[in-house]
Each structure stands twice: as structure tokens, then as C-alpha cells.
Amino acid sequence: MHVLILGGTSEARRLAELLHGTPGLRLTSSLAGRVARPRLPPGEVRVGGFGGAEGMAGWLAEQSVDALIDATHPFAGTIGFHAAEAAATAHVPLLALRRPGWVPVEGDRWHDAGSLAEAARLLPALGRRVFLTTGRMGLAAFADLAGLWFLVRSVDPPGSPRPPRTEVLLDRGPFTLDGERELLLRHGIDVLVTKDSGGAATAPKLTAAREAGLPVVVVRRPPVPADVPVVPDPRAAARWLAERLGLGVVHGPGSG
Structure with a gap:
């Protein structure tokens, strides 16, 4: 099974750490390349854009991707919409990993x-x-x-x-x-x-x-696709992948 993580966030790296070493899983993380010295996650890493939704859909098909995780920054702009369109075109299940926003408390x-x-x-x-x-x-x-x-x-x-x-x-x-x-x-x-x-x-x-x-x-955060399932943390994303792809127990540091 091949999983592509659209990354660049701490949550994306953590998810890659949880999944790394899972038997039968090929893991690729994609970074936009906007940071000069990014912290690289384990597994395969590609850097740079796909050429829009069409290019991403082509990559998903060419690389036989079985699941796509959008774990980009909440302000990454249009990538979420490109991911939704590409996943639909390539018939690849898509999950969004989005950290919850901040909530004001008394005194703010x-x-x-x-x-x-x-x-x-x-x-x-x-x-x-x-x-x-x-x-x-x-x-x-x-x-x-x-x-x-x-x-x-x-x-x-x-x-x-x-x-x-x-x-x-x-x-x-x-x-x-x-x-x-x-x-x-x-x-x-x-x-x-x-x-x-x-x-x-x-x-x-x-x-x-x-x-x-x-x-x-x-x-405020920009709008995101409304019809994409969302989880708030890497562990929930790992569980979704395990259930969706039939991987069984997800291995990796701290996964027990």
C-alpha cells in the first residue's frame, strides 16, 4: 500500500513517524519547498509542487497511491482544494489532518x-x-x-x-x-x-x-473543502489509514 502525506507541519512529521516501518506500507511525504532547511520526516520525501490538481491526480495514478492525507498548514492556501479535486479524479480516498484552531479564554x-x-x-x-x-x-x-x-x-x-x-x-x-x-x-x-x-x-x-x-x-483560517473527512491529530489519522487500508496495527514510535 502507498500513502502520500501532503506535509510540512509537525503533525505530518508525527504521522510519518507513527507509520514508518509498518509492514506492507510505502510512505511518501510531499513538502512544498518554501522552507530552506525543513525538518524531514522518515520515509520517502518529495519536494516541490505537483502542477495543480491535474498534476497531483497524475502523480497519484502514476505512483499507485492508495490513500492521500492532507496534513498541510491551515494557511497553506489552495492545496486543500487541489487535493480534493485530485483525489476525486484519481479515485483515491482522502483524509484531512487539521489541528484545531485556538479558542479565546477569559482575559484575551x-x-x-x-x-x-x-x-x-x-x-x-x-x-x-x-x-x-x-x-x-x-x-x-x-x-x-x-x-x-x-x-x-x-x-x-x-x-x-x-x-x-x-x-x-x-x-x-x-x-x-x-x-x-x-x-x-x-x-x-x-x-x-x-x-x-x-x-x-x-x-x-x-x-x-x-x-x-x-x-x-x-x-481567520481560509476556507477548506467541505466534503473531506477531518481528524484533529496524527493518531486519529493513523487509525483511519489502518482501518481504510487493512494494515492492522500501525507501527512506529509511540504507536502502542
């Missing part, structure tokens, strides 16, 4: 935004020193905010255009609560901007912002 001062452009429009009324944690892509939405100062945290260096008053912090999660507290204090941050990525790796910034009483602009 969240401001909802439907896009990065909307987040940028909200900022001038909320603060002057911005901690921008939306990644290196999309900084153009904030490029006209010359009156604000930005701390931009990303894995790889961002390109242009970007805000004129910007300091770049290259770092990769998971992050600690103590580290996020110190960072907000050291840079005098008075407003945080984040995408609703979900998960625990980058959640401590929300706790630190709540403790400091800071406003947080939270960019």
Missing part, C-alpha cells in the same frame, strides 16, 4: 481579521510596536504602515516589500512561555498579530499577550 483581547490586509487596517488603532508572527509571506500587506515598528519572526529571512521599520527575528518553534514573556518585554511590544494556526508549538505567545493585557489580531 482578540480582534478578528479575515485577511492580512484587514489585520493591517486594524493595527494603527491598537498599538505602535507590533510583534508580527504571520511568517515571511504576506508582509506586503503591512508595507505602508510607516508609523509603526515591527518585530517579524520567521523561519527564513523575509523578502520585500515589508514595513520600513522592521526588525527580523529568525527562529523556529516550539516556543516557551518564559521566552515569549521576555521577548514582549524586551522589545516593548504593545500589539500581537498572528494567524489562527492552532497547535501548542506557537501558542505560548497568546498566553504571554494575555498576561500583559495586549491586544491580539487573529487572522
Whole structure:
């Protein structure tokens, strides 16, 4: 049996670890190639796009893929729709592995935004020193905010255009609560901007912002295909695969 994981997330790597070594299973993880030095999962790895839904459907057929797991980032854009179309064309069962989004708790001062452009429009009324944690892509939405100062945290260096008053912090999660507290204090941050990525790796910034009483602009997730089954974690995805493909017990670290 051949399983293709559309990856690039910690959940995708964890799923690959759970499945690796399962008898009778060929495992391939596909990475978009947007990160210079990605953390590679076990098993076969391909890097780069497929050429849209049609190209992905062709790859699924050529490589005799028996199941497709979409474990891409919640903000990966159109890949979810391409996966749904490709799976339907190639008659391959598809499962989406999507980490749950964050939920505000008492004390949070969240401001909802439907896009990065909307987040940028909200900022001038909320603060002057911005901690921008939306990644290196999309900084153009904030490029006209010359009156604000930005701390931009990303894995790889961002390109242009970007805000004129910007300091770049290259770092990769998971992050600690103590580290996020110190960072907000050291840079005098008075407003945080984040995408609703979900998960625990980058959640401590929300706790630190709540403790400091800071406003947080939270960019909503983009729409996803409505007719694709969804599970919230790698173990559930591994169970789905085991039942769907008749693999029996899924092996791998921590699978017992």
C-alpha cells in the first residue's frame, strides 16, 4: 500500500513517524519547498509542487497511491482544494489532518481579521510596536504602515516589500512561555498579530499577550473543502489509514 502525506507541519512529521516501518506500507511525504532547511520526516520525501490538481491526480495514478492525507498548514492556501479535486479524479480516498484552531479564554483581547490586509487596517488603532508572527509571506500587506515598528519572526529571512521599520527575528518553534514573556518585554511590544494556526508549538505567545493585557489580531483560517473527512491529530489519522487500508496495527514510535 502507498500513502502520500501532503506535509510540512509537525503533525505530518508525527504521522510519518507513527507509520514508518509498518509492514506492507510505502510512505511518501510531499513538502512544498518554501522552507530552506525543513525538518524531514522518515520515509520517502518529495519536494516541490505537483502542477495543480491535474498534476497531483497524475502523480497519484502514476505512483499507485492508495490513500492521500492532507496534513498541510491551515494557511497553506489552495492545496486543500487541489487535493480534493485530485483525489476525486484519481479515485483515491482522502483524509484531512487539521489541528484545531485556538479558542479565546477569559482575559484575551482578540480582534478578528479575515485577511492580512484587514489585520493591517486594524493595527494603527491598537498599538505602535507590533510583534508580527504571520511568517515571511504576506508582509506586503503591512508595507505602508510607516508609523509603526515591527518585530517579524520567521523561519527564513523575509523578502520585500515589508514595513520600513522592521526588525527580523529568525527562529523556529516550539516556543516557551518564559521566552515569549521576555521577548514582549524586551522589545516593548504593545500589539500581537498572528494567524489562527492552532497547535501548542506557537501558542505560548497568546498566553504571554494575555498576561500583559495586549491586544491580539487573529487572522481567520481560509476556507477548506467541505466534503473531506477531518481528524484533529496524527493518531486519529493513523487509525483511519489502518482501518481504510487493512494494515492492522500501525507501527512506529509511540504507536502502542
